[in-house]
Amino acid sequence: MSNDQAAATTSSAAGLREVRREVHERADSVWTRGEGAAPAIRKHRKQALKGSRGRIAIVDGCRTPFVKAGTYFAEMDAVDLASVPVAELLNRNEIDPNEIDLSIFGAVVPALYAPNLGREVVLRLKLPRTITGTTVNLACASSNRAITAGAEAILAGQAEVVLAGGAESLSTVPITYSRNASQRFIELSRAKSLPKKAAILGQLRPRDLAPVAPAIAEYTTGETMGQSCEKMAKENGISRRAQDEIALHSHHRAADATAEGRFAGQIVATFPQPGHKKAVTEDTGIRPETSLDALDGLRPVFDRSYGTLTAGNSSPLTDGASAVLLMSEKKAKELGYKPLGYIRSYAYAALDPATQLLQGPAYAAPQALDRAGLKLKDIDLVEMHEAFAAQILSNMKAFASKKFARDELGRKAPIGEVDLDRFNVNGGSISIGHPFGATGARVTMQLLSELERRDLKHGLLTVCAAGGSGFAMVVER
Numbered sequence: 468m469s470n471d472q473a474a475a476t477t478s479s480a481a482g483l484r485e486v487r488r489e490v491h492e493r494a495d496s497v498w499t500r501g502e503g504a505a506p507a508i509r510k511h512r513k514q515a516l517k518g519s520r521g522r523i524a525i526v527d528g529c530r531t532p533f534v535k536a537g538t539y540f541a542e543m544d545a546v547d548l549a550s551v552p553v554a555e556l557l558n559r560n561e562i563d564p565n566e567i568d569l570s571i572f573g574a575v576v577p578a579l580y581a582p583n584l585g586r587e588v589v590l591r592l593k594l595p596r597t598i599t600g601t602t603v604n605l606a607c608a609s610s611n612r613a614i615t616a617g618a619e620a621i622l623a624g625q626a627e628v629v630l631a632g633g634a635e636s637l638s639t640v641p642i643t644y645s646r647n648a649s650q651r652f653i654e655l656s657r658a659k660s661l662p663k664k665a666a667i668l669g670q671l672r673p674r675d676l677a678p679v680a681p682a683i684a685e686y687t688t689g690e691t692m693g694q695s696c697e698k699m700a701k702e703n704g705i706s707r708r709a710q711d712e713i714a715l716h717s718h719h720r721a722a723d724a725t726a727e728g729r730f731a732g733q734i735v736a737t738f739p740q741p742g743h744k745k746a747v748t749e750d751t752g753i754r755p756e757t758s759l760d761a762l763d764g765l766r767p768v769f770d771r772s773y774g775t776l777t778a779g780n781s782s783p784l785t786d787g788a789s790a791v792l793l794m795s796e797k798k799a800k801e802l803g804y805k806p807l808g809y810i811r812s813y814a815y816a817a818l819d820p821a822t823q824l825l826q827g828p829a830y831a832a833p834q835a836l837d838r839a840g841l842k843l844k845d846i847d848l849v850e851m852h853e854a855f856a857a858q859i860l861s862n863m864k865a866f867a868s869k870k871f872a873r874d875e876l877g878r879k880a881p882i883g884e885v886d887l888d889r890f891n892v893n894g895g896s897i898s899i900g901h902p903f904g905a906t907g908a909r910v911t912m913q914l915l916s917e918l919e920r921r922d923l924k925h926g927l928l929t930v931c932a933a934g935g936s937g938f939a940m941v942v943e944r
Contacts, residue, residue, distance in 0.1 A: 482712060482715060482716065482759075483712050483713070483716060483887050484712070485706060485708045485709040485712050486709045486712050486713060486716075486860065486863075486887065487887060488709075489704075489705065489706060489709045489860055489863075489864065490860070490863045490864055490867050490884055490885070491867070491884060493704060493864070494864045494865075494867035494868040494869075494870075494871075494881075494884075495868050495869060495870040495871075496703065496704035496864070497703045497704075497861065497864040497865050497868045497870070497871050498699070498702040498703050498822075498823055499870055499871055499874035499875050500822075500874060500875065501874055502873060502874050503874075504874065505874060505875045505876075505877075506877075507876065507877025507878075508816070508830055508833060508834065508875070508876045508877060508878075509877075510833075510837050510878070511814075511834055511837035511838050512837070512838075513837070513838065513839070513840030514812060514838045516618075516622070516810055516811060516812055516838075517622075517796075518621060518622040518623070518624060518795065519624060520621070520624075520627065520795035520796060520797040520798060521795055521796025521797045522795075522796040522809040522810070523618040523621055523622065523793060523794075523795070523796070523809060523810040524793065524794045524795065524796050524798075524799040524804070524806035524808075524809055525614075525791055525792070525793060525806055525807050525808055525809065525810065525911065525912075525915060525942070526560065526791075526792040526793070526794050526799055526804045526806045526807065527556055527559070527560055527791065527792045527804075527806075527807060528552075528556070528632075528733065528789065528790065528791035528792070528807065528908060528911065528912030528915070528916075529552045529555050529556055529732070529733055529734070529735050529789070529790065529912070530552050530733060530734060530735065530787060530788060530789035530790070530905065530908070530909050530912070531548055531551050531552060531734070531735055531737045531747075531787045531788050531789070531905075532734055532737060532747045532748060532749055532750050532751065532787065533750045533751075533752065533785050533786070533787035533899055533900030533901075533902060533905075533909070534747060534750070534751040534752070534785065534786055534787065534900065535751055535752055535783055535784070535785060535786075535900070536636075536637035536638045536783075536784040536785055536786050537637075537638050537784075538638075538751065538786075539739050539747045539751065539786075540636065540638060540737070540739055540747075540786040540787070541638040541639075541739075541786075542638075542739060542740050542741060543636060543638075543639075543739060543740050543786070544578040544579075544581070544636045544639045545574050545576075545577060545578045545581075545584055545634040545635060545636045545639075545788070545904070546578050546581050546584060546587045546588065546591055546634075547636075547740055548634040548635075548636055548737075548786065548787060548788035548902075548905075549572055549584055549587075549588050549632065549633070549634035549788040549790065550588055550591045550592055550788075551735055551737050551788060552632065552735055552788055552789055552790040553588050553592060553630055553632070553790045554592055555735040556630070556790055556791075556792050557592070560792060560804070562628070562792070562802070564594045564595055564598075565595055566627075566628045566802070567594065567595070567598050567628050567629070567630060568598065568599075568620075568625075568626035568627060568628050568629060569598065569599055569600075569601075569617060569620055569625075569626045569628075569629045569630070570585045570586065570588055570589050570594075570598055570599070570600040570601075570629070570630045570631075571585050571600070571601055571602075571603060571613040571614075571616050571617050571620075571629060571630070571631045572584040572585040572588060572600075572601075572602055572603075572610070572613055572630075572631070572632055572633050572634065572790075572904070573602070573603050573604065573605065573608075573609025573610040573611075573612055573613040573632070573633030573634075573904040573905075573907065573908075574602055574604065574609060574633060574634055574635060574903075574904040575604055575606055575607075575609055575635060575903040575904050576635065576636070576637065576640050576641075576903070577602065578636070578639070579639075579641045582602065583600060583601065583602050584600075584602045584633075584634060584904075585600035585601045585602045585603075585613075586599075586600030586601065586602075587600070588600065588630070601616075603616060604904075605932055605936060605938075606903060606932035606933035606934060606936065607852060607854060607901070607903050607906055607907070607930055607931060607932040607933065608907050608930040608931075608932040608936060608937075608938040609633045609903065609904040609907065609932075610631070610632050610633030610789060610904055610905055610906065610907035610908035610909075610911075611813075611907035611908075611911070611930055611938045611940065612907075612938075613631040613632060613633055613907075613908070614631045614632075614791060614793065614810075614907065614908060614911060615810075615813055615940075616631070617629035617630075617631040617793045618793060618810055618813075621793065621794070621795050627794060627795045627798040628792070628793070628794050628798060629792075629793040629794070630790060630791075630792065630793075631790065631791055631793055631908070632788065632789045632790030632791055632905065632908045633788065633789060633902075633903075633904030633905045633906075633907065633908055634787070634788035634789075634902065634904050634905050635785070635786065635787065635788070635902035635903045635904040635905055636786050636902075637784045637785065637786055637902070637903075638786050642678045642679070643678070643679045644675065644676060644677075644678065644679060645674070645675045645677070645679065647670075647671070647672075647675050648671060648675040648676060651667050651668070651670055651671055651675070654667050655667050655668065683933070685820050685824065685933060685934070687820055687821065688820055688821050690824075691769070692824065692825070692854065692855075692933060693768065693769035693776055693781065693855070694769050694770075695820070695824035695825065696769075696776060696781075696824065696825055696854070696855045696857050696858050697767075697769045697770045697774050697775070697776050697857070699823055699824065699825060699826065699857055699858065699861050700774075700775050700776060700857035700860075700861070702823070703823075703857075703860070703861045703864060705775065705857045705860045705861060705864075706775070707763075707775040708759075708763075709856070709860055710775060710776070710780040710855075710856035710857050710860065711759055711762040711763060711779065711780055711856070712759070712856075713780065713853070713856035713859050713860065713897070714757075714762055714779050714780040714856050714897050714898075715757060715758070715759055715762060716891070716894075717853055717856075717891060717894045717895045717896075717897040717898040717899075718753055718754045718755065718757050718894065718897070718898040719755065719894075720891060720892060720893055720894040720898075721750070721753045721893060721894025721895075721898040721899050722753050722754075722755030722894070722898075723893075724893035724894060725749055725750070725753060726755075729893055729916070729917070729920065730749075730750075730893070732916065733909075733912055733913065733916060734748065734749065734750070736748045750898075750899050750900055751900075752783050752785065752898060752899065752900045753894070753898045753899065754898065757779070761779075762777070762779040762780065765777035765778055765779045768781070775857065776855055776856075776857055780855065780856040780857070780897065781854075781855045781856070781897065782853055782854055782855065782896040782897050782900065782901035783900055783901065784901075785900035785901050785902045786902055787900060787902035787905050787909075788902065788904075788905050789905040789906075789908035789909045789912070790908060791908050791911060791912060794806070796809070807912065807915040807916065807919060807944075808915040808918065808919075808926075808942045808943055808944045809942065809943050809944075810940065810941075810942060811839045811841075811925070811940075811941040811942060811943045812835050812836075812838035812839035812940070812941045813835055813838075813938070813939065813940040813941070814831045814832075814834035814835040814838065814938070814939050814940075815831055815936065815937070815938055816828075816830035816831035816834065816936070816937045816938075816939075817830075817934065817935050817936045817937070818830060818935045818937075819935055820933070820934055820935035822935075823861065823935075824931075824933070824935055825854055825855070825858040825861070825862075825931040825932075826858075826861055826862060826865060826931070826935075826937070827931050827932065827935060827936050827937015827938070828851070828862050828929035828930065828931055828937040828938065828939055829861075829862045829865035829866060829871065829875075829937070830875070830876070830937055831929065831937040831938055831939035832866065832882060832927065832929055832937075832939040833876060833878070833882050834939070835927070835939035835940060835941050836882060836927070836939075836941065838941075839925075839941040841925060841941060842882070842883070843866070843882045843883040843884075843885070843927070844883060845925060846889075846925050846926065846927045846941075847889065847918065847921075847923035847924060847925050847926060848889050848892060848914060848917055848918060848921075848923060848925075848926045848927075849885050849886070849889055849890050849891070849926070849927050849928075849929075850891060850895070850910045850913060850914040850926065850927070850928040850929075851863075851885075851890065851891060851895065851928070851929045851930075852895065852896050852901075852906055852907070852910055852928075852929065852930040852931060853891070853895035853896040853897040853901075854896065854901065854931055855897075856897065858931055859895075862929065862931070863884070863885050865881075866881060866882050866883060866884065866885060867881055867883060867884040867885075868881055869881055892917060893913060893917060895910075906930065907930050907938070910928050910930065911928060911940070911942070914926040914928050914942060915942055915944070918942070918944050919944060923944070924943055924944050925941065925942070925943050926941070926942045926943075927939065927940070927941055928940050928942070
């Protein structure tokens with residue numbers, strides 16, 4: 468890293484004083500079940516993530532701008548959105564579509580009439596219809612699951628070139644009705660006589676026709692993600708000031724990256740449909756003008772009386788899509804590509820969603836580092852998906868906590884403190900936005916692009932997800 472880069476990065480994290488205090492001095496205030504109460508997360512041996520055709524190469528990646536739901540992309544569904552970065556990847560890499568073996572995409576809320584996004588992208592872009600396509604759902608880590616599923620197909624020798632990514636259109640979420648109304652509508656479609664239809668309609672009440680608003684809630688607990696994270700903030704001793712510092716860091720770093728053109732190769736100019744003549748070229752949620760005073764003035768939204776989570780320190784509802792091009796190492800060389808990087812290792816973890824819903828990365832990251840044969844101190848840049856600032860702080864404290872390492876991981880020492888000078892250096896989901904199915908691929912390409920720009924080698928990314936799931940991956944150049 469050059470002196471100018473080091474100075475800029477140090478300056479970017481200078482405002483994280485309370486965050487540093489929270490992580491360095493109060494790490495052991497993080498929640499645990501108590502010594503011996505949790506199943507130990509066993510240590511893993513170093514693994515070479517290679518198949519007969521070498522490592523898994525991430526050749527290239529790109530995405531749409533991420534925009535607030537209900538705005539620019541309100542007329543575009545997940546298929547519309549996903550097709551944009553895939554078309555760009557194919558065009559700028561000049562790849563023969565006949566080389567593609569598989570299309571895997573993540574989506575949390577699929578298009579109502581096109582639920583298999585991975586296959587629909589193939590058909591929309593008129594790619595060879597012999598390309599198999601599939602769709603995965605691991606909540607906010609859906610496109611991570613798509614990428615690793617593609618990697619596994621390559622390692623198994625079942626594919627050599629894979630399209631992977633994800634999309635989310637929260638502007639076009641299907642609106643449902645009450646169960647009684649749904650059942651009556653089904654009966655109505657089957658009724659053959661007018662008297663029968665009239666009898667069925669007579670069973671409906673006005674309240675049955677009220678739309679049921681979708682909620683991002685856990686099926687097992689009934690809690691929304693925000694409510695669960697609010698509980699985490701209280702249980703892990705997370706201050707409001709530290710959360711707002713994380714949010715400010717996210718907005719300012721993303722604003723700097725945008726102004727300096729660091730996202731130029733990642734974002735594809737996207738024309739909203741139908742008939743719009745002006746393209747969207749930048750993420751629309753970044754607020755370069757925001758300040759700690761402005762963030763401090765926002766009211767809590769999930770616990771209005773005693774909460775600390777606000778619209779300012781939480782990720783917004785967002786539309787967008789992202790895609791990456793995966794190949795076996797040998798295939799990439801044969802076709803003449805210089806990959807962005809390679810997958811060194813990855814790990815998934817899960818815990819009871821009734822406890823610490825978004826703490827999964829604290830369990831996955833140690834395993835991914837073990838498999839990579841690396842320590843946290845060996846990592847040059849860290850990218851953490853920012854669902855909420857409180858979730859970021861909870862995981863950072865768990866990384867640094869001796870108590871968490873002993874009680875939750877069954878380890879003698881923590882993996883260590885995240886170097887804040889190398890954390891989310893180009894901003895994260897709080898500012899850039901969070902289309903659920905697309906975020907994981909965005910984080911992946913953003914990390915690899917910055918490693919390339921700085922001429923660094925190793926990166927760690929983490930993503931939390933609903934259901935108590937967590938994901939971590941180590942990438943290398």
